[in-house]
Amino acid sequence: MVTLGHYLIVSGILFTIGFAGVMVRRNIINILMALELMLNAANLSLVAFSRFHVDSGGLPNFNAQVFVFFIITVAAAEVAVGLAIVVALFRLRQTTNVEDITALKF
């Protein structure tokens, strides 16, 4: 029997992996990907909550699912903007290493 706890554990593991990725990777694209992983960990837990939060009529709570759609949309937009910045940055500095990009102005 798969319970809410299992989902949340998976979600937590995913989030931790994502957070670790953001912390340790040097390539900015990898960091963006790890960021996506963290977002999706959150999405997973939201969907799990929705699934297990059933009202008297047997229907799940759709609020959380709507929330997840929003997150997916925003994440897509965010990736578009983020990658565009990365491309512009690469053109300027010929690097995607975050440790080389520490100043606001060059």
Added chain:
Amino acid sequence: MIRQTTNSLLPWLVLLLPFGSATVITLFTRRWKTFSSFISVAAVLGSFICSCLIFTRTDISAPEYTWIDIRGLFNVPIGFILDDLSRLMLLVVSGVGSLIHIYSLGYMREDAGKSRYFAALSLFMFAMLGIVLANNFVMMFIFWELVGFTSYVLIGHWFERDSAAEAAKKAFLTTRVGDFGFMIGILMVWMASGSLVFDDIVAHLSKITSNPGYLTVAAVLIFCGAVGKSAQFPLHVWLPDAMEGPTPVSALIHAATMVAAGVYLLVRVAFLIQASQTALFVIAWIGTITALLGALIAMQQSDIKRILAYSTISQLGYMVMAVGLASNEAAMFHLFTHAFFKALLFLAAGSVIISLHHEQNIWKMGGLASKLKITFGTFAVGALALIGCPPFSGFFSKDAILALAYQRNLPIFSVGLTTAVLTAFYVTRQVVIVFFGKPRSDVARGGKESPPVMIIPLLVLAFFALTAGLQVVAQNFLIVPHEKEASVIPPVLAILALIVGASLSFLLYRNRESERFHVEVLRRLFYFDEFYAWLIDHTQELLARIAAFVDRWIVDGGAVSGAGAGTFGFGSLLRLFQVGNLQAYAFLFGLGVVALIYFTIFH
């Protein structure tokens, strides 16, 4: 009805005419010196005429205006008090003031700052009349300070001379010491009685007298104001230095009126003072000490005006002594006669000074009696009044005080009598050295009589100095004090003192070319100036150092620089986090989230 309104305008006219004159001169007519001086003289004469009208009528009352009104707490009206006391003072102040204004026309005729001089003189008249008319403590205190300010301006009239500027500063600061006590005294009276108007305080007197200790402190503090202004021991040091001012100023402010304001104040608040035996005791003895001290120092001075200044201090001591012996009548009587004969002495001295081209050293004079006949005659009248020779005015008023002392306090009487001997001694010395013998310098050989504009006020004042003490004259102006069982001993002793002092001095100083005795302690004024310099060095200097330390290290160093340095340091600390590394930010952000979760869930 119209008559009523005109009458109620009179006090305002008395007060505002000199003020108007000061304003007009300062704002418009500074360039036309002679015109300015005539405006000032006209204003004071106007004041004098109004004062005479007020004096002759007892039914005049001026409407009272509210100035500050904090309901039930603090009420300051602008109102006039018009009792016998203030009407007499009005007459004395504006009368002597008028004569001195006229005399100034002659004395200051070639002065470059004539307009400034007359403007200040008018302002002084305004302030002095304000003190006399004020019906509450606040008004009186404001005019009191204004008088101090105009005195400062007039002492420093010849400010290009360092000594004059210093003297002006000294006078102002020394009287401020007393005024501070005066202010605290006023506040104490207000706290206890809830009112500042003299009549209301009298009505609520029991509120203050119920606490004798409090009353004594308040009365003595108010007396401090008089100590400063009337140059009583230990704040007498400014008055001799104030002689740096023009001689008419010395006559008006530092002999006849302003210094008498202290005595007037004491008489005005006599209802407070007489409720406390301790306060009376303090006042009587301060007056006695001052009288003796002034007379002692005057014996060894060689400046014609300084001798008179110390004699003023001594005579003011007599008046304060009379207040301390709980007799307002005697104090006011002496104030009244003293105003005439001391103004006369100063103006006559001024006449001598001007005819000798500003020579003030008595040892460079001599033999002037034959050259300055009228000046000599009037000076002699003033001197005889001062030493209390019958039938001159000073005899009666001084005798009234001595008789009072004889009845109420024998130690004070004996000191007063000693002072009378000394007075006769130094005044005779002055007269003998200045007017008799042979001229001792070239200027003294060439001296000639002053112009009529200076002589006429001298004659008028001489007339009053001669007659103001006579019963028939004086009773028109004030209550002449009468002791019930009048003893013949005090007047006899006083005349004896006069004869001893005067003849001794005459024998010792006749035909002398230079000082006969050298008493260093008197010559150096009992080392008061040195003592104050030392005191200030050790107290004020220390206080200033402490204040500077607090300012530099606690206010500047701690509060001001501390706030700056603290912000700066905190900023440097925060700057350590701004490394620019994305992952460091992410890590800190993560830590923050963890901390938030920790606090929301586990606390």
